[in-house]
Amino acid sequence: DADVTQTPRNRITKTGKRIMLECSQTKGHDRMYWYRQDPGLGLRLIYYSFDVKDINKGEISDGYSVSRQAQAKFSLSLESAIPNQTALYFCATRDSRAETQYFGPGTRLLVL
């Protein structure tokens, strides 16, 4: 969905490096999410945010941090990347008045 954009789309980094994945949305939604997708494991929630001042840990938050700079922007950081963080990362948004989440196109991350 072009209303939810993620940068970069692909990233290769080395073990121990700090990297940031960014998500922007023009849908005007208040809630934003970061998921990780691994083959056979589906979509696992890393962090989610109800608004700029409300951040919550998801199922697998260890090794990750987030920042909600504005209602439209939600960034995911890997403070010290490790190889098992190699995965596909998705951002999603939701209007708190509805249940449907809308996903971005994803960022493919490879940690060497």
Next chain:
Amino acid sequence: GENVEQHPSTLSVQEGDSAVIKCTYSDSASNYFPWYKQELGKGPQLIIDIRSNVGEKKDQRIAVTLNKTAKHFSLHITETQPEDSAVYFCAAFVAGGGADGLTFGKGTHLIIQP
């Protein structure tokens, strides 16, 4: 918390045949059930959803059925076409639930054989 099981993990059908993907959920308070389609290189896209006050919903070649008593719901695709090849995810939503209410199944890789 909610647990969503999805089967099968891989499904191969001949073009033109029907495909059925099944999901079960554990929390009887779940009241919204979306299905997402993820094509290669793209993010999941909502294709159909159903609420707990409805037993069946149809949109052209796709339909979803819900059995609240048994706590399972299914996606049905008829007259499958090559463009139906993708990974499909089911999910269950419960207001006020953990993970902001939405729990996903692990996905089904649907392969349409020509």
